[in-house]
Amino acid sequence: MVVLGIVGVCVVLLALAFLVPRFSRKPQRGTQRTPGLGSRAGSKAPGILGRLFSKPFSSSSKAVGHSGSAGRKARGHMPF
Numbered sequence: 418m419v420v421l422g423i424v425g426v427c428v429v430l431l432a433l434a435f436l437v438p439r440f441s442r443k444p445q446r447g448t449q450r451t452p453g454l455g456s457r458a459g460s461k462a463p464g465i466l467g468r469l470f471s472k473p474f475s476s477s478s479k480a481v482g483h484s485g486s487a488g489r490k491a492r493g494h495m496p497f
Contacts, residue, residue, distance in 0.1 A: 434488025445485035
């Protein structure tokens, strides 16, 4: 269920970045901040558990960042 939520956020952010690139940066930062909180909380677990608990949150934050930058990059390649 959470995976579908992250995929949905990435799709919406990709479309927003393609349509209005200037106004997509603030929502991107906001959606990256939310998994970042989970990553920081998960990393407080001791040892290997800390890395295992924080990894899903950090990878989802990376995915949101990549989708936003991909939308802006695709917009830059358009001829108009």
